[in-house]
Amino acid sequence: MIQPKIKWRRYNTPQGICINEKCENVIKKYLIPNYINQVQLIFSSPPFPLNRAKKYGNLVGEEYKNWLCDVGRSLLPLLSINGSIVIEIGNAWNPGEPTFSTLPMETLLEFKNRCGLHLCQEFIYYNPARLPGPIQWVNKERVRVKDSFTRLWWMSKTPNPYASNKDVLEEYSKQMHKLFESGKYNSGKRPSEHNISNTAFSKNNGGAIPSNVIIAANTDSNNQYLKKCKEKGIDIHPARMPMAIPEFFIKMLTREAEIVLDCFAGSNTTGACAERLNRNWISIEADKEFYIGSKYRFD
Ligand SMILES: C[S@@+](CC[C@H](N)C(=O)[O-])C[C@H]1O[C@@H](n2cnc3c(N)ncnc32)[C@H](O)[C@@H]1O
Numbered sequence: 001m002i003q004p005k006i007k008w009r010r011y012n013t014p015q016g017i018c019i020n021e022k023c024e025n026v027i028k029k030y031l032i033p034n035y036i037n038q039v040q041l042i043f044s045s046p047p048f049p050l051n052r053a054k055k056y057g058n059l060v061g062e063e064y065k066n067w068l069c070d071v072g073r074s075l076l077p078l079l080s081i082n083g084s085i086v087i088e089i090g091n092a093w094n095p096g097e098p099t100f101s102t103l104p105m106e107t108l109l110e111f112k113n114r115c116g117l118h119l120c121q122e123f124i125y126y127n128p129a130r131l132p133g134p135i136q137w138v139n140k141e142r143v144r145v146k147d148s149f150t151r152l153w154w155m156s157k158t159p160n161p162y163a164s165n166k167d168v169l170e171e172y173s174k175q176m177h178k179l180f181e182s183g184k185y186n187s188g189k190r191p192s193e194h195n196i197s198n199t200a201f202s203k204n205n206g207g208a209i210p211s212n213v214i215i216a217a218n219t220d221s222n223n224q225y226l227k228k229c230k231e232k233g234i235d236i237h238p239a240r241m242p243m244a245i246p247e248f249f250i251k252m253l254t255r256e257a258e259i260v261l262d263c264f265a266g267s268n269t270t271g272a273c274a275e276r277l278n279r280n281w282i283s284i285e286a287d288k289e290f291y292i293g294s295k296y297r298f299d
Pocket of ligand 1: 021022045046242267268270285
């Protein structure tokens with residue numbers, strides 16, 4: 001990747017660069033001068049609009065919405081014409097009562113509208129291993145159930161960004177394999193108006209088309225990143241996402257050697273995944289400790 005002229009703390013790998021700085025500065029002083037129209041996928045999980053401060057701090061309410069929309073607008077010139085932006089925003093609760101905050105949803109909607117983007121599809125990342133919470137309402141008073149998903153919005157400048165679901169096919173189920181063998185299918189009209197022919201499911205297309213609910217658990221307690229952070233006494237990122245999430249979008253929305261950008265890199269799951277998939281990548285993380293930890297993904 002092109003090296004920034006400014007002496008920000010950074011590391012390079014064969015495919016990418018990670019910079020320790022606020023993304024607002026990096027976008028203005030490094031990305032805009034060098035990467036106009038060249039980024040194929042912006043994949044980011046910005047700090048969530050929580051009602052209490054997390055380690056990396058966060059804005060709340062209108063301030064949060066305005067800040068994120070401003071960052072979004074500053075990113076638009078970088079995105080190639082058929083490129084995609086995927087933003088994950090976690091759920092939040094209103095302070096002091098068992099009610100769900102609409103801020104994450106409002107933020108996604110405003111982000112899309114203020115940036116003039118199309119919503120290609122909404123995705124849910126479901127984590128079945130998520131611990132029950134918020135503790136007060138779920139574990140103590142037992143008046144709510146555990147909150148175990150986050151939303152991802154796939155957006156783009158055009159209604160038809162580059163995408164191929166053939167690159168994210170899933171293993172067929174056992175039943176499907178049986179169906180291929182028997183060649184028998186209960187054909188005919190369905191209440192949904194689909195008219196299923198008797199050969200509709202007889203062809204093996206190499207895998208099943210996935211749904212927009214991605215199931216992934218963040219339970220890998222033994223990986224190199226965690227081991228090395230513990231060994232070196234570096235804080236483990238509290239909001240890491242499982243590799244399966246960026247992997248899905250990188251595979252479906254980019255081809256080899258194209259550029260993937262994450263402006264809120266955290267432990268740099270996105271960069272590590274892009275590296276593995278032979279994509280070029282640029283990651284930006286403001287927090288020094290998280291930035292240092294993220295290097296261990298590449299050792
Ligand atoms: C939800 S976390 C991202 C987690 C990441 N996807 C992972 O798997 O590790 C959001 C990150 O954004 C960082 N951040 C917050 N404000 C930032 C800014 N202005 N520029 C760059 N990074 C920022 C935080 O320090 C935090 O690590």
